[in-house]
Amino acid sequence: MYAILDIETTGGKYNEEGITEIAIYKFDGHEIVDQFISLVNPEREIQPFVVNLTGINSNMLKNAPKFYEVAKRIVEITEGCVIVAHNAQFDNRILTTEFRRLGFDFNKETLCTVELAKTLIPDLPSYSLGKLVRSLGIPVTDRHRASGDALATVKLFKLLLSKDVEKTIIKTFLRKHTQKQLEPKLVDIIAQTPSITGVYYIHNKDGNIIYIGKSKNIKKRINQHFTGTNRKSKKIQLQVATVTYDATGSELIALLKESHEIKKNKPIFNRGLRKNVFSHALYTTLDNNGYINLKIDVADGRKRPITTFSNKQSAKDFLHQATEKYSLCLKLTGLEKTLSSCFRYELKECDGACVNEENTKLYNNRVNEFISKYSYKDQDMIIIDKGRNVNERSAILIENGIFKGYGFYDLNYQLNNKDILKSIIIPMENNKHTQHIIQSYLRKNKRLKILKLDSELRK
Structure with a gap:
């Protein structure tokens, strides 16, 4: 659990500052579960430059509670939490100083989002809160x-948690913190797990990840792990x-994260x-008459396929559908072995590519439309999918046919800013597994929004 806070002060000499406003959001790593926001009467003058910066003046604070009146609430909301702040050293120093004046030892672990951002998002021009959130497309009000x-x-x-x-x-x-707790019951862990789409991590008592x-x-899947009777499930239950x-x-991002983070x-x-998540692939060849032929074959890492499949039957089912949709020839797609015309030609559903009657350019245009x-x-595009809540969407970035990674963006921001787009993307390795995952998902989810990147956005 984290207590994410920000403090506004009077300014002035080191360790003589007073708090004028404090906000604390208790955060469980996914959502805010409690909050405390209050003006505070610092019982001292506010520096003029601070008034200009924050808009908080002495008149606003006359009837505000003094620090000792809000101290108990601060202790309660931060109990068992790690303090998180932007420039945490400053906020933590101010808070511990105020408690020390009351004769109370306020000692918490801290995390600084400045330092985390420098590690996880290196080479940004500025790490001040305002410029950093702006560059990441994070909306901010009441700066x-x-x-x-x-x-x-x-x-x-x-x-930052996502990028870690x-x-x-x-x-x-x-x-x-885990070792300080009582031995958890499996039923308690299940009860605390949500019924949402995502990636889950099973940890042992040392905090190490033993399964992803x-x-x-997620709740249903964890329940299966904890009630399973196979050897692996029993080992997980013990540890x-x-x-x-x-x-x-x-679901697409969950599939990609799982694959990526297992390797990491x-x-x-x-x-x-499974080392091979796919067994078959669809390839193209050019026959002696100039027609583009399609062929399902065993996946070969040395060749670049159109798309890949978990098994041969799913490949054939997909190609049958494509043959009907794009008016392709059964013979030229490899779905019918014949020396003469294909069955669709007899039904007048094939324009005769199988017997060299159809114009090669017209036929190949349809094949290329299917391939595209x-x-x-070689494509530059963003696959837009569901986000973690109703106010956001996810983005999967592909540049020049290479998968770059994924990110989430607020609906208040449009994906037309190249700097924001690149800063929110969590990099991932492009390999045959990620290609298979993306292509399979695109085949099964035909209503996905795909945004083609123009030349300006690619720069």
Whole structure:
């Protein structure tokens, strides 16, 4: 659990500042579960430059509670939490100083979003909160007021958690806190797990990830792990201490994250992951008459396919549908072996490419239309899918036919700013597995929005 806060002060000499406003959002890694926002009477003058910056003046604070009146609420909302702030050293110093004046030792672990951002999003021109959230497409209101800045920090921290693919933040927290807890019951872990789409991480008592999986219903899948009777399930049941998860909203991103993070984290119970997620692929050849032929074959890593399939039957089913939709020839798609005309030609549904009657250019244009639809070779595009909540969408970036990664963006921002687009993307490796995952998903989800990138956005 995290207490994400921002403090506005009077300014002045070091360790003589007073708090004028405080905002704390209790954050469980996914959503805000509690909050406390209040003006505070600092019982001292506010520096003029601070008044100009925040708009908070002495008249506004006359009837505000003094720090000792809000101290108990601050202790309660931060209990068991790691303090998170942008420039955490400053906020933590101010807070501990105020408590020290009351004779109370306020000592918390801290995380600084400035330092995390420099590690996880390197080479940005500025890491000040205003410029950083603007460059990441994070909406912010009431800048330089505690509630507005703290809420922007929540959204920034959520993004940083997503970019931390090796789960360093989560694992460090669990190593320090899991062992202090009573041995969890499996039923309690299930009860705390949501029924959402995403990736889940099963941790042992040391905080290490022992299994990574994805599901459209995480609670249901965890329940299957904890009630399973096979050897792997029983081993997981013996070693599990806690389960964490990342909501994705999009099943495609869950599939891509699972594949990517298993390779990064190498959990002990994912070693049996199928090495080949696909067995067959669709290739093209050019025959002696100039027609483009399609052929289903065993997947060959040395060749670049149009698309790949988990098995031969799914490949044939897909190609039959494409043959009807694009008026292709059964013979030239390899679905019918014949030395003469194909069956569709006899039904007058094939224009005669099988017997060299149809104009090659017309036929090949339809084949290329089909290829363009189901292969993203050399294409620059964004696949738009569901987000983690109703106010956002997910974006999968492909440049020149190469998968670059994914990100989430607020609906208040349009994806027409190249800098924002590139900064929100969480990089991922482009390989045959990710290509198969994306192509399979595109085949099954035909209503997905696909945004073609223009030359300006690609720069």
